Amino acid sequence: xxxxxxxxxxxxxxxxxxxxxxxxxxxxxxxxxxxxxxxxxxxxxxxxxxxxxxxxxxxxxxxxxxxxxxxxxxxxxxxxxxxxxxxxxxxxxxxxxxxxxxxxxxxxxxxxxxxxxxxxxxxxxxxxxxxxxxxxxxxxxxxxxxxxxxxxxxxxxxxxxxxxxxxxxxxxxxxxxxxxxxxxxxxxxxxxxxxxxxxxxxxxxxxxxxxxxxxxxxxxxxxxxxxxxxxxxxxxxxxxxxxxxxxxxxxxxxxxxxxxxxxxxxxxxxxxxxxxxxxxxxxxxxxxxxxxxxxxxxxxxxxxxxxxxxxxxxxxxxxxxxxxxxxxxxxxxxxxxxxxxxxxxxxxxx
Amino acid sequence: xxxxxxxxxxxxxxxxxxxxxxxxxxxxxxxxxxxxxxxxxxxxxxxxxxxxxxxxxxxxxxxxxxxxxxxxxxxxxxxxxxxxxxxxxxxxxxxxxxxxxxxxxxxxxxxxxxxxxxxxxxxxxxxxxxxxxxxxxxxxxxxxxxxxxxxxxxxxxxxxxxxxxxxxxxxxxxxxxxx
Numbered sequence: 001x002x003x004x005x006x007x008x009x010x011x012x013x014x015x016x017x018x019x020x021x022x023x024x025x026x027x028x029x030x031x032x033x034x035x036x037x038x039x040x041x042x043x044x045x046x047x048x049x050x051x052x053x054x055x056x057x058x059x060x061x062x063x064x065x066x067x068x069x070x071x072x073x074x075x076x077x078x079x080x081x082x083x084x085x086x087x088x089x090x091x092x093x094x095x096x097x098x099x100x101x102x103x104x105x106x107x108x109x110x111x112x113x114x115x116x117x118x119x120x121x122x123x124x125x126x127x128x129x130x131x132x133x134x135x136x137x138x139x140x141x142x143x144x145x146x147x148x149x150x151x152x153x154x155x156x157x158x159x160x161x162x163x164x165x166x167x168x169x170x171x172x173x174x175x176x177x178x179x180x181x182x183x184x185x186x187x188x189x190x191x192x193x194x195x196x197x198x199x200x201x202x203x204x205x206x207x208x209x210x211x212x213x214x215x216x217x218x219x220x221x222x223x224x225x226x227x228x229x230x231x232x233x234x235x236x237x238x239x240x241x242x243x244x245x246x247x248x249x250x251x252x253x254x255x256x257x258x259x260x261x262x263x264x265x266x267x268x269x270x271x272x273x274x275x276x277x278x279x280x281x282x283x284x285x286x287x288x289x290x291x292x293x294x295x296x297x298x299x300x301x302x303x304x305x306x307x308x309x310x311x312x313x314x315x316x317x318x319x320x321x322x323x324x325x326x327x328x329x330x331x332x333x334x335x336x337x338x339x340x341x342x343x344x345x346x347x348x349x350x
Numbered sequence: 351x352x353x354x355x356x357x358x359x360x361x362x363x364x365x366x367x368x369x370x371x372x373x374x375x376x377x378x379x380x381x382x383x384x385x386x387x388x389x390x391x392x393x394x395x396x397x398x399x400x401x402x403x404x405x406x407x408x409x410x411x412x413x414x415x416x417x418x419x420x421x422x423x424x425x426x427x428x429x430x431x432x433x434x435x436x437x438x439x440x441x442x443x444x445x446x447x448x449x450x451x452x453x454x455x456x457x458x459x460x461x462x463x464x465x466x467x468x469x470x471x472x473x474x475x476x477x478x479x480x481x482x483x484x485x486x487x488x489x490x491x492x493x494x495x496x497x498x499x500x501x502x503x504x505x506x507x508x509x510x511x512x513x514x515x516x517x518x519x520x521x522x523x524x525x526x527x528x529x
Contacts, residue, residue, distance in 0.1 A: 010464040010490060011507030016475050022483060026491025037499035038508045092499050 029079035037092035057131035058118045060111050068114040086117050131159040137166040140174050147178040156182045163189040173200040185300050196222040204231035211238040216335040229254045238268040245277035266342040285314040295343045370406045373413035380421030388431035393478035419473040430482050452488050460489045
C-alpha cells in the first residue's frame with residue numbers, strides 16, 4: 001500500500017481511478033478546468049471521464065461581452081467563464097508567444113483569445129461547439145477567421161446567432177458564402193439604426209430561423225420574399241418586417257404549390273394586412289370564432305409555448321396538408337404592428 | 351479460524367439493537383466488533399461473511415482478518431458504519447456535480463491529516479463502502495475551492511509535466527523483468 005510521503009499533500013493521482021473520478025465529481029466546472037491546467041496527466045484524467053450532457057456556447061463579441069464562454073443545459077447556463085477567469089489562467093495554456101499579442105485587457109476580448117480557450121475547453125470535455133454568438137459588424141477578416149475555424153472543427157452547429165447594433169452586410173454575406181457547416185437554429189438579434197441592404201444568405205438551409213427586431217423605424221428589409229420561398233426552414237419567426245400583402249400572398253401560394261413542405265410555422269410581425277389581398281386567388285375556409293385550436297410552438301428543438309387559435313383562415317394543399325393563417329396580437333411598438341401566423345397542423349385530417 | 355487477539359478488543363460503540371456481532375482483526379492485530387447492519391455497508395466484508403458461512407452462533411468465534419487495513423483506519427470505518435447502519439439508501443445522483451450535504455458528524459470524523467485520509471480512502475476502496483468513499487472524496491474535493499492550478503498541484507501532489515516526463519524516461523530506461 002502506498003504511503004503518502006508529504007503529510008501536507010494528498011496525491012490523488014495515485015488513488016484508484018474510481019476514487020479520482022469520485023473526487024472530481026465534487027468539483028464545479030471552473031475547478032475542473034483549473035485541475036486540468038495543473039498538468040497534462042490531469043488533462044488526460046478529465047478527458048477520460050464521462051460528463052452529463054451540456055452545451056458549450058462561445059460569444060465572439062469583442063468589447064461587449066465579459067463572459068465569452070458558457071456551459072448550458074436545458075436552456076439554462078450552468079457555468080460561466082469570465083474574461084477575468086480566463087485571463088488569470090492564460091499562462092497555463094502555454095501557447096506560442098506569437099499569440100500573446102491577442103491577450104485581452106479588462107472588459108475587452110479578442111476573438112483569437114476566445115477561440116484558443118474554446119479549443120482547449122472543447123477538447124477537454126470532448127465536445128463540439130453547440131452555440132456561437134457573433135456580432136453582425138465583424139470585419140471580413142474576422143468572419144473569415146471564424147468560419148475557417150468552425151469549418152475545420154465540425155460539420156454542424158446547433159445554434160448560431162448574430163447579435164448587435166451595427167451590421168456589416170459584406171461580412172454577413174461572406175459568413176454564409178464561406179461556411180461549410182450546417183446550422184440548426186440561425187438567429188439574428190438586431191437593433192438597426194439604419195437601413196440594411198438585402199443580404200446574400202444563399203438557400204436558408206437551417207431548421208429554425210429567427211429574427212428579433214423591435215425597431216418599427218427600421219423593419220427587416222434585408223430579407224426578400226425569395227429568401228423565404230427558397231428556404232428549407234421548418235420554423236420561421238421574424239419580428240417587425242416590411243413584407244406586405246403581396247409578399248405574403250406569394251409565400252402562401254408557393255406553399256400551396258408544393259414549396260416548403262417541411263414548414264411547420266411561419267410567424268412574422270407586420271403592419272395590419274388586408275386579408276382580401278393576402279388571400280387573393282387562394283381557396284380558403286374562414287373558421288368560426290367559436291373554433292379553438294391549440295398549436296405548440298418550438299424553439300431550439302423544444303416546445304416553448306402553446307398558442308390557441310380562435311377561428312382563422314384555413315388553406316389546404318393538394319396533398320391534404322392543412323394550414324391556418326391569422327393576424328392578431330399587437331406588439332408593443334411605436335407604430336401598430338401585429339403578429340401574422342401561419343401554422344401547419346401536424347395531423348392532416350384536421 | 352481462531353486468531354487470538356493480542357490487544358484488547360476495541361468497543362467502538364455499544365450495540366443494543368442487533369444481537370449479531372462480528373469480529374474483525376486489522377493488519378496490526380487490533381480487534382473490532384461490528385454489528386451485522388453496520389458490516390453490511392462494506393460490500394467486501396459482507397461478501398466475505400457470506401462466503402465463510404458465518405452465522406449468529408459462530409460469528410464471534412471466527413474473527414475476520416483484514417490485512418490491508420490498519421487499526422486506526424478500521425476504528426474510523428467501524429465508527430462510520432455503526433453511525434450509518436440504519437440510513438436509508440441514497441438516491442442515485444443524477445447530476446454530475448454532487449449535491450449532497452456532508453453531515454457535521456462525518457466532517458468531524460474525517461478531520462484527519464492528509465496522509466491518514468489518503469490511507470482511509472485506500473481502505474474504504476478495498477472494503478467497498480460507497481457512502482464513506484463519497485464522504486472522503488467530498489472532503490478532498492472541497493480542498494479545491496478557490497485554488498489556482500498551482501495551488502491544486504501542491505495540495506494534490508500533482509507532478510509537473512517535466513517531472514512526469516522524467517519519471518517516464520527513467521521507467522523506460524530501467525531494465526525490464528527479463529533484465
